[in-house]
Amino acid sequence: MKKIIKFVITDILRNRTMMVYTLFLLASSFSVFSLEDSNSKGLLSLLNIILIVVPLVSIVFSSIYVYNSAEFIELLVSQPLKRKSIWLSIFGGLAASLSIAFFIGAGIPVLIYQANMIGLTMILVGIMLSIIFVAIAMLAAVKTSDKAKGIGAVIMLWLYFSLLFDGLVLFLLFQFADYPIEKPMIGISALNPIDLSRIMILLQLDISAMMGYTGAIFKDFFGTYTGISFSIIVLLLWIVLPVWYSTHKFNTKDL
Amino acid sequence: MIIASNITKQFGKLKALDNVSTTCNEGECIALIGPNGCGKTTLIKSILGMVVPDSGVITFRGKDIKNQWEYRDEIGYMPQIGRYPDNMTIGQVLDMIKNIRNKKTALDEDLIESFSLHNILDKRMKTLSGGTRQKVSAALAFLFNPAVLILDEPTAGLDPMASEILKEKIIKEKGKLILITSHILSELDDVVTRIIYMQDGILLFNKSIEDLKQDTGEVKLAKAIAQVMKI
Numbered sequence: 254m255k256k257i258i259k260f261v262i263t264d265i266l267r268n269r270t271m272m273v274y275t276l277f278l279l280a281s282s283f284s285v286f287s288l289e290d291s292n293s294k295g296l297l298s299l300l301n302i303i304l305i306v307v308p309l310v311s312i313v314f315s316s317i318y319v320y321n322s323a324e325f326i327e328l329l330v331s332q333p334l335k336r337k338s339i340w341l342s343i344f345g346g347l348a349a350s351l352s353i354a355f356f357i358g359a360g361i362p363v364l365i366y367q368a369n370m371i372g373l374t375m376i377l378v379g380i381m382l383s384i385i386f387v388a389i390a391m392l393a394a395v396k397t398s399d400k401a402k403g404i405g406a407v408i409m410l411w412l413y414f415s416l417l418f419d420g421l422v423l424f425l426l427f428q429f430a431d432y433p434i435e436k437p438m439i440g441i442s443a444l445n446p447i448d449l450s451r452i453m454i455l456l457q458l459d460i461s462a463m464m465g466y467t468g469a470i471f472k473d474f475f476g477t478y479t480g481i482s483f484s485i486i487v488l489l490l491w492i493v494l495p496v497w498y499s500t501h502k503f504n505t506k507d508l
Numbered sequence: 509m510i511i512a513s514n515i516t517k518q519f520g521k522l523k524a525l526d527n528v529s530t531t532c533n534e535g536e537c538i539a540l541i542g543p544n545g546c547g548k549t550t551l552i553k554s555i556l557g558m559v560v561p562d563s564g565v566i567t568f569r570g571k572d573i574k575n576q577w578e579y580r581d582e583i584g585y586m587p588q589i590g591r592y593p594d595n596m597t598i599g600q601v602l603d604m605i606k607n608i609r610n611k612k613t614a615l616d617e618d619l620i621e622s623f624s625l626h627n628i629l630d631k632r633m634k635t636l637s638g639g640t641r642q643k644v645s646a647a648l649a650f651l652f653n654p655a656v657l658i659l660d661e662p663t664a665g666l667d668p669m670a671s672e673i674l675k676e677k678i679i680k681e682k683g684k685l686i687l688i689t690s691h692i693l694s695e696l697d698d699v700v701t702r703i704i705y706m707q708d709g710i711l712l713f714n715k716s717i718e719d720l721k722q723d724t725g726e727v728k729l730a731k732a733i734a735q736v737m738k739i
Binding site: 256257260264267322323324325327328329330331332333334335336504505506507508 | 519553556557558559560575577578579580581585587591592593594595604605607608609
């Protein structure tokens with residue numbers, strides 16, 4: 254298993270896309286921190302960039318990588334190797350290299366300018382998001398064997414998580430504006446890892462006061478230790494469930 | 509050694525394997541023949557665990573192969589179309605597989621030498637011609653001295669010289685269980701001990717070569733098969 258992970262990581266790190274991604278994150282983090290007058294404002298702008306770019310790159314890159322390694326996977330399956338360890342090694346390799354790229358690109362600048370609790374949460378959230386979207390991409394790739402369809406599905410998923418979901422939430426908010434739906438909103442936010450990450454960081458930035466009553470309810474819940482552990486557990490579930498399901502699917506896939 | 513019983517596999521509407529049962533024993537050299545799309549490759553892939561049959565059981569040395577992987581240590585497989593990671597060189601592919609197999613015993617590098625692959629170890633897989641890829645596949649299949657050799661269209665795409673080298677190598681490995689699929693019957697003449705003929709996913713007949721020649725009164729394998737097909 255270790256051998257395959259090592260191979261996957263060296264293969265990805267040689268990839269030019271990964272270099273461009275890291276450099277892009279580096280450039281945007283440094284420019285954001287040097288443009289804004291206060292560091293916490295810089296962090297906020299960086300948050301918005303990260304929440305869009307990290308899921309997109311993770312999900313698209315991983316699905317393309319899995320499709321392009323079809324030959325490699327086929328070769329490995331005919332060797333005396335467990336299918337489960339082949340699949341998990343590829344997941345491990347992708348997750349590790351995307352996390353490394355995120356850490357170098359955004360983690361180091363954040364540590365330089367904002368080495369406090371908020372900065373660390375942000376690094377944690379970014380790494381979690383990278384891994385979550387690798388897991389989702391691999392699930393999509395194992396479900397559809399057609400490359401074009403698979404990549405299309407993956408882009409739709411990203412669009413759903415980063416735009417459509419917020420639209421649906423707003424729609425619900427307006428439709429049920431007369432009812433006390435602030436508490437159910439906490440549950441709904443768990444359905445989208447990107448939203449959950451955003452809430453986790455915004456609430457630490459002390460700007461929840463601007464978010465009205467919902468903000469106060471969110472602060473009451475997500476501001477506590479229970480709330481933070483709830484979010485981390487939900488984010489972990491977003492990794493574990495897709496990985497478990499895709500491994501199960503891969504075990505019975507015809508190659 | 510390998511027993512397949514009542515294997516059925518359906519791809520959408522197409523029944524690739526329909527209730528196929530067969531037994532392969534040590535020391536046999538079995539030719540799997542039949543028209544395109546008759547399920548030969550699917551049968552081979554089922555044995556390798558690359559395709560999961562809808563129903564039926566395959567055992568290897570008495571053990572069900574479902575969800576097993578250790579048994580593949582004893583199999584050398586040469587696919588019909590060898591597909592390798594584009595960016596790896598021949599040397600890297602060989603090293604990686606050696607690394608995965610982690611065999612302590614001596615490696616059989618005959619084919620690497622006779623195909624002179626050691627001269628082009630630093631060539632990338634994507635630059636190779638179809639024939640050279642086949643040579644790599646063949647070298648990999650024989651490299652670990654496996655007890656079972658599964659060769660899917662071994663000579664397709666090879667030039668006559670290389671094809672002859674491979675054939676000689678197969679004859680040398682007599683005593684192992686060898687499974688070959690091929691369209692070109694004349695190639696198999698002096699190697700094969702048993703013939704399995706498949707059509708539309710159904711195993712039509714399964715006979716030793718002596719029986720077949722006796723039944724049809726033909727000496728040449730190709731003619732004997734043609735004789736059988738007429739009936």
